[in-house]
Amino acid sequence: MKRVGMGLIGPGFVAEHHLDAVRRLGDVDIVAIAGSSQDSADRKARAYKVDRAYSDYHALIADPAVHVIHNTTPNHLHLPVTLATLAAGKHVISDKPLALNAQEGRKLRDAAIAAKVAHVVTFNYRGNPLVQQARGMVVRGETGPLSFIHGFYLQDWMADANVYSWRSDPAKGGVTSALGDIGSHWCDVAEHISGLKITSVLADLTTVIPVRYSSGASAEAFSSTSTGERHAVQVRSEDLASVLLRFENGAKGCFSVGQVLPGHKNDLQIEFNGRTCSLKWKQEEQNNLWIGHHDRANCTLAKDPSLVSKDVLPYVHLPGGHQEAWSDAFRNLIADAYQWIREGGNPAAKPAALPTFEDGYRSTCLIEAMLKSHAAGSAWTNIQHLPANTQD
Numbered sequence: 001m002k003r004v005g006m007g008l009i010g011p012g013f014v015a016e017h018h019l020d021a022v023r024r025l026g027d028v029d030i031v032a033i034a035g036s037s038q039d040s041a042d043r044k045a046r047a048y049k050v051d052r053a054y055s056d057y058h059a060l061i062a063d064p065a066v067h068v069i070h071n072t073t074p075n076h077l078h079l080p081v082t083l084a085t086l087a088a089g090k091h092v093i094s095d096k097p098l099a100l101n102a103q104e105g106r107k108l109r110d111a112a113i114a115a116k117v118a119h120v121v122t123f124n125y126r127g128n129p130l131v132q133q134a135r136g137m138v139v140r141g142e143t144g145p146l147s148f149i150h151g152f153y154l155q156d157w158m159a160d161a162n163v164y165s166w167r168s169d170p171a172k173g174g175v176t177s178a179l180g181d182i183g184s185h186w187c188d189v190a191e192h193i194s195g196l197k198i199t200s201v202l203a204d205l206t207t208v209i210p211v212r213y214s215s216g217a218s219a220e221a222f223s224s225t226s227t228g229e230r231h232a233v234q235v236r237s238e239d240l241a242s243v244l245l246r247f248e249n250g251a252k253g254c255f256s257v258g259q260v261l262p263g264h265k266n267d268l269q270i271e272f273n274g275r276t277c278s279l280k281w282k283q284e285e286q287n288n289l290w291i292g293h294h295d296r297a298n299c300t301l302a303k304d305p306s307l308v309s310k311d312v313l314p315y316v317h318l319p320g321g322h323q324e325a326w327s328d329a330f331r332n333l334i335a336d337a338y339q340w341i342r343e344g345g346n347p348a349a350k351p352a353a354l355p356t357f358e359d360g361y362r363s364t365c366l367i368e369a370m371l372k373s374h375a376a377g378s379a380w381t382n383i384q385h386l387p388a389n390t391q392d
């Protein structure tokens, strides 16, 4: 089989997991990475055991051995890096959020469709086998019509005021922090499993830590803070938010996100209440799916190839009792992405669970509606998600 060459731009926290996932596929060559300077690119290339390092991402995109770009840059670089990749006619896998706002998200969605390449956004929780199992149960009508979808996504890595990353800087992370970074994942899982679109939102946002102390360098996600000189920075983006949701079938919902909540590491939980049964999935206990009943005992489905439905099997790699985890699910998403890439990004050949720039654009529309809702004093706000090829 012909090998595919990939290049990665923006070697921060999540980059290592992109490289790991690609290495596990076995038929993709990691050609080069690009960083913000030659020095940092060289350092990261050595650490990640990549042969070539560029300081200029345009040079990496132009490298003829590179067919696919992984864009893991901070949010403000998603637009220029991805547009340059699409202009070169190369496939692109972008980190979420796809862009800083809905206008940019739409531009990227439209450019990706016009470029006729594979365009993927890393809503990686779709790669979890029990997320796919839950989705199938809803599709097959096993839950009955859904009436309530609720949960949260809570983290604590920003609980220390000495953590200052680009996520808190509106010029680099965008005006939102918690909603864009992790609320985007929660909403994607909610819509993906339920098959229902959120139609309107009512949001209440808070900045629990309005002053942070920066060392000058951006803190990597989940890294501990270094000691030394720091300066105070005013933070305006939210680190805590709660949102009420209305779904297209009349279902109601709500979720909270927070980045400053001690004890919560990567605590994404989501529950779907149907007329027949309920489903609950917790990211930190991702090998179990809770099934709630009214008229018989509740039960837990453990991830096991002999128990999940057939269509979920490509996402399961180990027998029952052998725990699979975050990086295995991430690898599943990347495997689907490369399956699509090998089909040249033909829309008809896209694996069903794979999130595209359409989903990435949709996510920017949801977050934008939440920001508008809050700014309007927490008023109900409809989602404005424009189809491809619409005129302004």
Ligand code: SOE
Pocket: 013, 014, 155, 181, 182, 185, 221, 266
């Ligand atoms: C940091 O909050 C982060 O790495 C997110 O950016 C990821 O999307 C999430 O999967 C884990 O947490």
